[in-house]
Amino acid sequence: MSPAVDAAEVRRRTRELLAAHPPATTGRTDFLKARFDAGLAWVHYPQGLGGLDAPRSLQQAVDAELAAADAPDNDPRRIGIGLGMAAPTILGYGTDEQKRRFLRPLWVGEEVWCQLFSEPGAGSDLAALATRAVRDGDDWVVDGQKVWTSSAHAARWAILIARTDPDLPKHRGISYFICDMTDPGVDVRPLRQITGEAEFNEVFLSGVRIPDSHRLGPVGEGWKVAQTTLMNERVSIGGSRIPREGGMIGPVSRTWRERPELRTHGTHQRLLTLWVEAEVARLTGERLRQQLVAGQPGPEGSGMKLAFARLNQEISGLEVELLGDEGLLYGDWTMVRPELVDFTGRDAGYRYLRSKGNSIEGGTSEVLLNIVAERVLGLPAEPRNDKDVAWKDLSR
Amino acid sequence: MTAPAQPPATPDLLYSQDEEDLRSAVRALLADRADAPTVIVAAESATPYDQGLWEALATGIGAAGLLVPEKLGGQGASHREAAVVLEELGRTVAPAPYLTSSVVATETLLALTGTGGITPAGDSGPAAALLAELASGSRTAVLAVPFATPPGGAQAALAALDGTVQGIADAAVADVLLVPTAEGLYAVGATAPGVAVEPLVPLDLTRPLAALTLSGAAGTPLAGPDASATAVRRGLLAGAGLLASEQLGIAEWCLAETVRYTRERHQFNRPVGSFQALKHRMAQLWLEVVSARAAARNAADALATGSPDAPLAVAVAQAYCSGVAVHAAEECVQLHGGIGMTWEHPAHLYLKRAKADSIAYGTAGRHREAVAELAELPAP
Ligand SMILES: Cc1cc2nc3c(=O)[nH]c(=O)nc-3n(C[C@H](O)[C@H](O)[C@H](O)COP(=O)(O)OP(=O)(O)OC[C@H]3O[C@@H](n4cnc5c(N)ncnc54)[C@H](O)[C@@H]3O)c2cc1C
Numbered sequence: 001m002s003p004a005v006d007a008a009e010v011r012r013r014t015r016e017l018l019a020a021h022p023p024a025t026t027g028r029t030d031f032l033k034a035r036f037d038a039g040l041a042w043v044h045y046p047q048g049l050g051g052l053d054a055p056r057s058l059q060q061a062v063d064a065e066l067a068a069a070d071a072p073d074n075d076p077r078r079i080g081i082g083l084g085m086a087a088p089t090i091l092g093y094g095t096d097e098q099k100r101r102f103l104r105p106l107w108v109g110e111e112v113w114c115q116l117f118s119e120p121g122a123g124s125d126l127a128a129l130a131t132r133a134v135r136d137g138d139d140w141v142v143d144g145q146k147v148w149t150s151s152a153h154a155a156r157w158a159i160l161i162a163r164t165d166p167d168l169p170k171h172r173g174i175s176y177f178i179c180d181m182t183d184p185g186v187d188v189r190p191l192r193q194i195t196g197e198a199e200f201n202e203v204f205l206s207g208v209r210i211p212d213s214h215r216l217g218p219v220g221e222g223w224k225v226a227q228t229t230l231m232n233e234r235v236s237i238g239g240s241r242i243p244r245e246g247g248m249i250g251p252v253s254r255t256w257r258e259r260p261e262l263r264t265h266g267t268h269q270r271l272l273t274l275w276v277e278a279e280v281a282r283l284t285g286e287r288l289r290q291q292l293v294a295g296q297p298g299p300e301g302s303g304m305k306l307a308f309a310r311l312n313q314e315i316s317g318l319e320v321e322l323l324g325d326e327g328l329l330y331g332d333w334t335m336v337r338p339e340l341v342d343f344t345g346r347d348a349g350y351r352y353l354r355s356k357g358n359s360i361e362g363g364t365s366e367v368l369l370n371i372v373a374e375r376v377l378g379l380p381a382e383p384r385n386d387k388d389v390a391w392k393d394l395s396r
Numbered sequence: 397m398t399a400p401a402q403p404p405a406t407p408d409l410l411y412s413q414d415e416e417d418l419r420s421a422v423r424a425l426l427a428d429r430a431d432a433p434t435v436i437v438a439a440e441s442a443t444p445y446d447q448g449l450w451e452a453l454a455t456g457i458g459a460a461g462l463l464v465p466e467k468l469g470g471q472g473a474s475h476r477e478a479a480v481v482l483e484e485l486g487r488t489v490a491p492a493p494y495l496t497s498s499v500v501a502t503e504t505l506l507a508l509t510g511t512g513g514i515t516p517a518g519d520s521g522p523a524a525a526l527l528a529e530l531a532s533g534s535r536t537a538v539l540a541v542p543f544a545t546p547p548g549g550a551q552a553a554l555a556a557l558d559g560t561v562q563g564i565a566d567a568a569v570a571d572v573l574l575v576p577t578a579e580g581l582y583a584v585g586a587t588a589p590g591v592a593v594e595p596l597v598p599l600d601l602t603r604p605l606a607a608l609t610l611s612g613a614a615g616t617p618l619a620g621p622d623a624s625a626t627a628v629r630r631g632l633l634a635g636a637g638l639l640a641s642e643q644l645g646i647a648e649w650c651l652a653e654t655v656r657y658t659r660e661r662h663q664f665n666r667p668v669g670s671f672q673a674l675k676h677r678m679a680q681l682w683l684e685v686v687s688a689r690a691a692a693r694n695a696a697d698a699l700a701t702g703s704p705d706a707p708l709a710v711a712v713a714q715a716y717c718s719g720v721a722v723h724a725a726e727e728c729v730q731l732h733g734g735i736g737m738t739w740e741h742p743a744h745l746y747l748k749r750a751k752a753d754s755i756a757y758g759t760a761g762r763h764r765e766a767v768a769e770l771a772e773l774p775a776p
Contacts, residue, residue, distance in 0.1 A: 244402050256773055263776035271773060272764040276715045283690035287409035294410060303683040372682055373675035377655050380670035 005043070005054040007061050013052075014040055014065040023071040032074055032108040035066075041074075041107045045091065049103050057293040074109045078340045081151060082106045082113030086159050088232045093176070093217040093225050102157070102178070114155035116146040116179060116203055117226070121396060123148075124367050126161075126230075127170045127223055128396065131205060133162035133177065140164075140177065140215070142185075142208040150361075152188045152201040153337050155181045159229060160210075161222050166392040173391055174222035178214040185209070195353045196333040199341060233362045234305055241289065242282050248312050248351060249278035251344070252319040267322050274315050281307045299376045306368050309358035316351040323348055403705045407697040408476075409690055415480045421457050422484040425449070430490035432742035439601035439745070444491040445569050453481075453492060454533025460498045461531030463634075468509065468519065469528035475634065479641035479696035486645020486721075489742075489749045491602045496566040497536035499638050501574055502527065504539055504631030508581075508619050523618045526572060526583055537572035537583070539631055540564050540608050546758025547632040547710065548766055552576045552624070557584065560609045565756070567606035568595045575608075575615060581624035582615030589613065600752035602745055633710055636757035637699045640692035640713035643721035646750050647688055650721075650728035650743075651681050658731055674731060681724055688720040711766035718754040718763075725750040 021034045035041055036050045043058050045051025066073070076083055083106070090102055105111040122129040131144025142162055152158070158179040165173035179186070185208035190198035217225040245253055256263065256271060284307065288300045320327040330349040343351055359365040373379045386394055411419070429449045438444050454460035462478045464470020471477075478499055485494055508523040529535040541550055543565040553561045554577045567573065573584045573591070586593055590613035598605040619627060655678055658669030668674060695713035698706040725747040729736040736743045754760065768774060 241406070253771075253773060260774075260776070263774075265776055268768070268773075268775050269764070272715075272767055275771060275773060276712050276764065276767060279712050280687045280691045280716045283407075283409065283694050284687045286406070287690040287693065290408070290410050296410075298686075300686045303686060306683055307687065366676070369676040369679040370672065372679035377675075377678055377682060378659070379655065379675050379678065380659060380667045382670055382672060383666070 005052045005058065007058055010040075010043060010052070010054060010058045010061050011065060013038055014062050018066070018069050018071065023069055028072040029108060029110065031072055033104070035071075036104050036107055040066075042087075045103075049091070049099055050107055055295075057295075060293075074107060075340075077342070079106070079109045079112055080340075081115050081155075082111070082157075085115060085229045085233050086113040086157070089159060089176075089216060089225060089229045090178075092228050095213075097213070098178070098216070106157075111156040112151060112154045114149050114152045114158045114181070115229070116149055116152075116158045116160040116205075117229075118148050119145060120147050124364055126226070127174065128391075128394070129161060129163060129174070130396075131160075131162045132166075133164050133175060133210070135164075135212075136209075138212050139209045140175075140212065142177070142179070142205045142210060144205050146203040146205070148191065148200045148361075149188075149203050150200045150341075151339070152181065152203050153190065153198075154339050157181060158203075159216075161226050163391065164219055164222070167390050168220070169388055170386060170391040170394065171223045172220060174226070175219050176216040176222035176225040177210050178216060179205075179208065179210055180214075183208050183210075190335070190337055192335050194356060195350055196335060198335055198337045230363065234302060234368065242285060244279065244282065246282065247278055247308070248315045248319075248343070248355070249275055251348070251351075252315055252322060255319070255322060262322050262324060267318065270318050271322075274311065274318060278311055278315065281311055299372075302368065302372055302376065305358075305362065306365055306372075309355075309365055312351075312355040312358050316348060316355045319348040320352045403698075403709075404703060405701070407694050407701075407703075407709075409693040409697065411480065411693075412476075415477055418457070418459075418477055419480050419484060422453065422459065422481050423487075425452055425457065426484055426488045426490055430488045432488075432745070435489060435491065435602060435745060436740070436742065438491060444602065444604060445493070446491070449490065450492055450536075451533060453494070454498070459494065460502075460533040463499065463502050463506065464527055464531040468524055468531065470531035474700035475638060475696045476693075476700045479638050479692065482638050482641040483645040483648070483692075486642035486749075487649040489602045489646070489745045491604075493536045493538070493566040493569055495635060495639065495642060496538045497530060497570065500539050500631045500635035501537040501570075501572075502530050502631075503634040504574055504581075504627045505530070505537075505618070507627035507630045508623060521618075522583065522616050526618075535571040536566070536569065537574055538564060538566050538570040539628065540567065540573045540575040540584075541628070541632075543605060543752075544755045544758070545632060546762045546766070547629055547636050547707070549758065549762065550576070550625070550628045550632055552578045552621070554578070554610070557582060557590075557610050557613050557615055560607055562607050563596065563605050564608055565603055565605055567593050567608055568604045573608060574618070575610070576624050576628050578621060580617055580621050581619045581627060583618055584610065584613055584615035588615075598752070600748045602749055603752065632757055633707065634699055636714050636763070637695040637706070637710035639753060639757055640688070640695050640710075640717040643717040643750065643753055644685070644688045644692045646721045646746055646753070647681070647685050647717075647724035650724035650746050650750075651678065651685055653743075654678060654681075654728045654731045661733075668731075677727060677731070681727055684720045684723065688717045691716045708767065708770040711763040711770060714758060714763040715760045715767060718760045721750040722747075722754050 017038045039052040040062050041050030043052045043054040044056040119129050133140040133142045160177045160179040164175040185206045187204040189202045191202050192198050291298045331347045458471050459481045461470030462473040466472040505523045505527045540561050542563040575582045590611050592609040594607045596605045661668050691713040695709045698709035729743045
């Protein structure tokens with residue numbers, strides 16, 4: 001056990017870091033590397049892996065101190081999949097060698113990650129996936145097609161699940177890998193989406209050789225490993241405080257205040273209802289954060305994605321309508337391949353269209369409601385006929 | 397026009413250990429003395445209130461004096477603790493004049509005694525004396541305004557101690573009526589000459605309503621017109637804010653009971669709770685309940701800390717929690733099928749309480765109007 005680290009100690013170390021690497025004169029990447037090495041990247045991670053084995057709640061003290069000193073951050077929006085999903089999975093299931101190799105460049109942002117999970121025939125029913133990985137000496141040879149892969153065009157690495165034993169029932173024949181996106185067998189093709197841009201991609205895998213040392217967790221246990229990833233994907237809220245009007249309700253409220261000529265009684269009622277709901281969602285998130293800090297994590301996290309998805313869609317829909325003539329226009333349909341999803345920097349029409357993805361990406365709202373009903377409320381599962389049948393015998 | 401002010405401090409939205417202990421005590425008492433069959437029988441009788449239950453709650457547990465400082469005879473706790481009591485009362489729809497006497501009347505009087513600094517020398521006046529009695533649970537009082545009055549909408553109902561006020565909650569069981577008039581606030585004994593309290597038939601059987609008629613009645617003056625208006629407003633603000641916790645309790649019970657029932661009830665050779673159409677409705681309700689908890693805790697904390705954000709926190713909580721309680725109660729009746737429509741199943745008690753609560757101390761619509769003003773989102 002490491003000596004107990006408390007808030008004062010964390011603050012002391014943060015000041016030490018700032019003294020040794022003044023943000024004003026240190027390059028961004030160098031500062032981030034030093035921060036990682038000081039254990040101040042994610043304080044709840046182990047020593048030597050960017051952390052201090054400290055309670056997660058102490059991260060706030062670090063972040064506040066660094067923000068006050070104007071230190072560069074690692075742009076969590078750009079490296080969201082790596083930070084939110086790959087890292088906790090590697091930490092939970094990786095070998096020491098894997099943790100040492102991948103976590104530092106991931107956190108610093110030198111290496112972007114993507115998630116090769118969904119397939120044309122396997123979305124909500126992810127365990128139905130058909131991408132094959134066949135053992136060949138020290139390697140696995142992977143063939144298949146993935147789809148809707150965000151940031152694949154910018155990614156250096158991917159977390160990948162593939163079928164390693166089609167004779168077993170679908171949940172049991174899956175293994176989990178780290179895939180090198182620069183491998184010649186990896187073909188990333190932009191997939192244009194509803195907003196006009198290509199934020200996600202199709203990824204074709206043909207004869208991709210993945211060394212066995214890049215497997216995460218035991219052969220055939222990939223589904224269990226993937227559960228860690230998915231749980232972290234859905235509960236990525238937490239950590240940060242949102243100010244009042246911090247979400248999508250902010251722009252529409254400002255428009256309401258600044259442009260009285262747009263106001264109608266009908267939109268007023270909708271705005272007030274949504275303003276209240278956004279404020280309550282903010283408070284619910286804050287309560288969840290306080291529970292985490294107090295070491296009593298509640299199941300509320302699984303609900304927050306549902307709440308924000310619905311709110312984002314309703315609020316952005318109201319915003320387009322409120323804008324009237326301007327709501328008929330759209331900023332730019334050019335197909336770009338963005339490096340990050342920037343909700344607030346774009347216009348209302350973009351927000352309206354992009355928010356439609358909020359109830360689909362990372363598990364649809366219908367699937368999340370099933371999860372809440374069964375895991376939180378303990379309601380009985382629906383009868384299923386695919387659990388004990390070999391994957392190869394399932395009708396697809 | 398600028399954005400609304402950020403809340404001045406981060407509210408504490410969790411429950412403390414003391415609050416959980418208080419909850420356990422209240423819950424055990426209510427389980428013992430106010431189970432659903434008892435509540436139904438009492439609701440139909442001439443005396444819906446169980447005096448023994450009230451004494452145990454008010455005096456035994458000391459709940460009546462939670463908002464009152466110790467030097468005035470109370471427990472010196474806060475709205476956070478009172479909110480926990482109301483959550484439990486909501487879960488059982490137990491008839492008890494807690495919200496009306498221990499919260500609204502108490503808070504109104506508190507405004508006149510130096511707490512809040514309205515009349516700094518008031519610690520020994522008649523308001524203080526009455527407060528001590530309310531805090532001990534030996535007497536109860538209600539504010540004589542219609543139950544539907546929102547915090548911002550209270551005007552003196554009477555020009556003087558003469559005339560009728562309709563729809564006062566719990567007036568029929570109160571010892572003292574706090575009557576706001578154009579001349580100021582008066583304490584009037586319920587059985588004094590010239591005072592008639594006439595019970596009405598309420599939608600919510602577990603919270604009786606009455607009309608008060610004063611004709612040549614006498615009362616003890618407690619405050620002049622300005623102090624009276626301020627005190628009444630503060631009493632109603634606390635009532636509206638903590639009503640959200642009662643609504644949370646109602647919604648929690650309705651959801652838990654519906655989940656329990658649909659897991660057991662079989663149709664089509666399956667528990668009906670395994671049908672996705674029902675599961676999604678209950679999951680949605682769960683999300684509303686956890687959100688209502690955050691909103692209600694925020695209101696209670698803002699009141700407890702005297703935050704300048706309290707009016708907005710209360711308006712948000714009421715605009716949100718009213719709908720959640722009604723939705724939960726309506727789903728409870730529907731997902732229980734035929735049994736949910738029967739008199740002997742308690743679901744109807746919760747529906748009636750939830751619907752009445754959605755009007756009490758201002759409808760969600762009235763509270764959204766308050767949000768419009770406080771958050772600077774004016775009507776066209
Ligand atoms: C913007 C965006 C980014 C994405 N990024 C990635 C990524 O980076 N990596 C990746 O792997 N994937 C990604 N996805 C894919 C995403 O995870 C899937 O689209 C999602 O899980 C749904 O699967 P599906 O599209 O196959 O829909 P389907 O599963 O075919 O669902 C169709 C409809 O049926 C409903 N449905 C399905 N099963 C049930 C059920 N059991 N009960 C009730 N209703 C059900 C769904 O809710 C939906 O409404 C992304 C998607 C979007 C929109």
